[in-house]
Amino acid sequence: MPSVTRAPRRRRRLHRAAVSAALCPVALLGAAHGAAAGTWSVAPAGAGRPFLYAEGPPGAVLQDTVSVTNPGRTPVVVRLTGTGVRTAFADGRVRVPARTRADVPFTVTVPARAEPGELSGTVVARDAGGRTATVRLRLRVAGPALAALTVEHLSVRADRITYELVNRGTTVLVPRLAVRADGVLGRVLDRPPRDLPVRLRPGTRLKLTEPWPERPAVDSVDVRLTVTAPGGAHDTATASARFVPWTVPAGAAAALAAGVVLVVRRRGSRTAADGRAPGRGGGGPAHGGAHGSGADEEVPEGVESTGGPVR
Incomplete structure (x- = not known):
């Protein structure tokens, strides 16, 4: 219970020594929402704070x-609560x-985990009859605004691309995604x-899927995958995958995979031959082990994929 001061020289201690009271004429009423003449x-x-x-x-x-000001002729009991932000009276x-x-x-x-920016709340006062009055509360969260994210655990499986986005900064991010895939004979995907229809809060991780039915x-x-967000956030991740039909027997699948590698070798040989200086001859296959390990890799039926490093 707060103590009440009915005259300048008369005082009592407030409950919890926290609430004071003082005489206040009607002319000094604040601009509280919903206040009317003659009411609390x-x-x-x-003075002067809206x-x-x-x-x-x-x-x-x-x-x-x-x-809380009561210009009326009878006492009033008011309960105080807060909304929007944590308040304690x-x-x-x-x-x-x-x-x-x-x-x-x-x-x-x-x-504790609020990002820098502004939060809003309300102080609500309500009397026994149900009448309410409110005061707006604006809370500014201090700190540097940092936009940062990473793309992690990128993987290609069957007809989908899976990955995770991690917000490493202090602001809420609305990311943008670009997807590109290059095959042996050229680009096969360019989005x-x-x-993205997500809002990524600071410190959170979100697993997402990108469909690829036309693989x-x-x-x-x-x-x-390249992901950006307002504020300068940016990251890129890569992954490699081989596709072979599920209906092809294991031996034929291996042959198809070897054929893909052979196409790469032949293209590399032609490129090397075209780049030789006149008078040195040429036309033979280029030597070297740049693609040699590919022919020895085991390719199972279906799709084999490995996640690449985040750059």
Whole structure:
């Protein structure tokens, strides 16, 4: 219970030593929402503040004061609560005598994992008859705004591409995705950047799937994912995969895979022969082991894929 000061020289201690009261004429009523002439009102303590304001880093506990003014002829009992942000009042139930103002301190706690920016809330006062009045509360979360993300665990399996996005920064991200895949004979997939229908909060990880129903039946491809977000966030990941039909026997699948590698070798040989200087001869196959390991790899039926490193 708050103590009440009916005259300047008369005081009592407030419940929890937190709420004070002082005489206040009707002319000093705050601009609280829903207040009417002759009725109680709620407003930020101190003159000239249209709303409550607090600023601090994540996890901080901030203090402010709200005033409940009763210009009427009878006492009023008001309950105080907060919405939108975490608030705690020194006294959540305030009895305000006639022609008196009660100042109620309260604290606002900044969420520990809040990103820098602004949060909004409301201080709500309600009397026994159900009448309410409110005061807006604006909470500024301090700290540097950093946009950063990574693309991880990229994998190509059957007709889908799976990957994970991780928000490494301090702001909420709306990522954009571009997908590209190059096969032995050229580009087989080229999807321009588009917004993903997700909002990635700081410190969160999200697993996503990119469908690829038109993937090649037989090919060796390199898939590249590029993800960007406002604020400069950017990352790229790559993965390689080989495609062979499920209906092809194991021996034939190996032959198809070997044929893909042979095409690569022949293309490399022609490129090397075309690049030789006149008078040195040429025309023979290029030597070297750049592609030699590919012919010895075991290719199972279906799709084999491996995740590439994040760049």
